[in-house]
Amino acid sequence: MPIAMITGATSGFGRAAARRFADAGWSLILTGRRQERLDALEQELAERVEMLTLALDVRDAEAVKHAVESLPEAFRGVTCLLNNAGLALAPQPSQQVDLADWHTMIDTNVTGLVNVTHAMLPLLIATGAGASIINIGSAAAKWPYAGGHVYGATKAFVEQFSYNLRCDLKGTGVRVTDIAPGLAETEFTLVRTKGDEAASEALYGDTTPLQAKDVAEQIVHVATLPAHININFLEIMPTRQSWSPTHVERD
Numbered sequence: 001m002p003i004a005m006i007t008g009a010t011s012g013f014g015r016a017a018a019r020r021f022a023d024a025g026w027s028l029i030l031t032g033r034r035q036e037r038l039d040a041l042e043q044e045l046a047e048r049v050e051m052l053t054l055a056l057d058v059r060d061a062e063a064v065k066h067a068v069e070s071l072p073e074a075f076r077g078v079t080c081l082l083n084n085a086g087l088a089l090a091p092q093p094s095q096q097v098d099l100a101d102w103h104t105m106i107d108t109n110v111t112g113l114v115n116v117t118h119a120m121l122p123l124l125i126a127t128g129a130g131a132s133i134i135n136i137g138s139a140a141a142k143w144p145y146a147g148g149h150v151y152g153a154t155k156a157f158v159e160q161f162s163y164n165l166r167c168d169l170k171g172t173g174v175r176v177t178d179i180a181p182g183l184a185e186t187e188f189t190l191v192r193t194k195g196d197e198a199a200s201e202a203l204y205g206d207t208t209p210l211q212a213k214d215v216a217e218q219i220v221h222v223a224t225l226p227a228h229i230n231i232n233f234l235e236i237m238p239t240r241q242s243w244s245p246t247h248v249e250r251d
């Protein structure tokens, strides 16, 4: 059975992808920091598929390296690495944010993603044809907005890193895709606002955002394409989201 390793499997896209991969019969390595959420997923899915849960903070390079080196033999033949763990913080303008929030986004979305990728590359290259790295970027990488500051910039990193990685991996059979969702209802806004449920409900409430399972469907689609096809970039928005004109300041 193919194996998917998912970072940030405890919520949102990562959890929906775990369920969708399980529906497709894949074995799973599920990671995230919240042990109780990992336990709940184990309860839900372990009867149907082979799975392993690892409590892991992607920011901790040593812990990531150790976790990957310690994978049992049966879980080393990873077919898909889903680099999904990530977050936005500080929706305020740059001049009002805490520097610590910028650092947390960079440490998680950039450093965490490269920590996991670096540790996993030998396993994915050993799997070869049909293996894939799916990085979760964001529409915020391309479309600037007030309050997007470092978050959008981390996702621009994810996009360019995905393309550059793909260049290095030529000849190995390992594919690389950046999936860039737009507005999607998960715990993302609760995290961004540090627990403001009203803000989260207001953002998603009177429109039709993507749901986590919509993105999971695309993730599994990309991971199960024939080995000779590489989707480089896939941006997904709700039908009810599009672009705004630039802002012009007037007297």
Ligand code: NDP
Binding pocket: 007, 008, 009, 010, 011, 012, 013, 014, 031, 032, 033, 034, 037, 056, 057, 058, 059, 084, 085, 086, 087, 088, 108, 112, 136, 137, 138, 139, 180, 181, 182, 183, 184, 185, 186, 187, 188, 189, 191
């Ligand atoms: P959620 O908040 O629902 O899920 C985020 C996941 O990331 C959780 O499982 C969380 O697990 C994990 N995570 C966060 N920090 C760490 C860390 N340091 N180490 C390990 N895991 C971590 O949000 P989404 O599902 O929406 O977010 C998933 C990805 O999608 C993120 O990269 C986000 O930037 C991106 N995205 C989201 C969009 C949206 O509108 N929702 C749109 C575009 C992209 P735990 O807390 O247990 O560690």
Ligand code: 8X3
Binding pocket: 137, 138, 139, 140, 181, 182, 183, 184
């Ligand atoms: C999240 C998408 O546009 O809400 O990555 O920042 S957006």
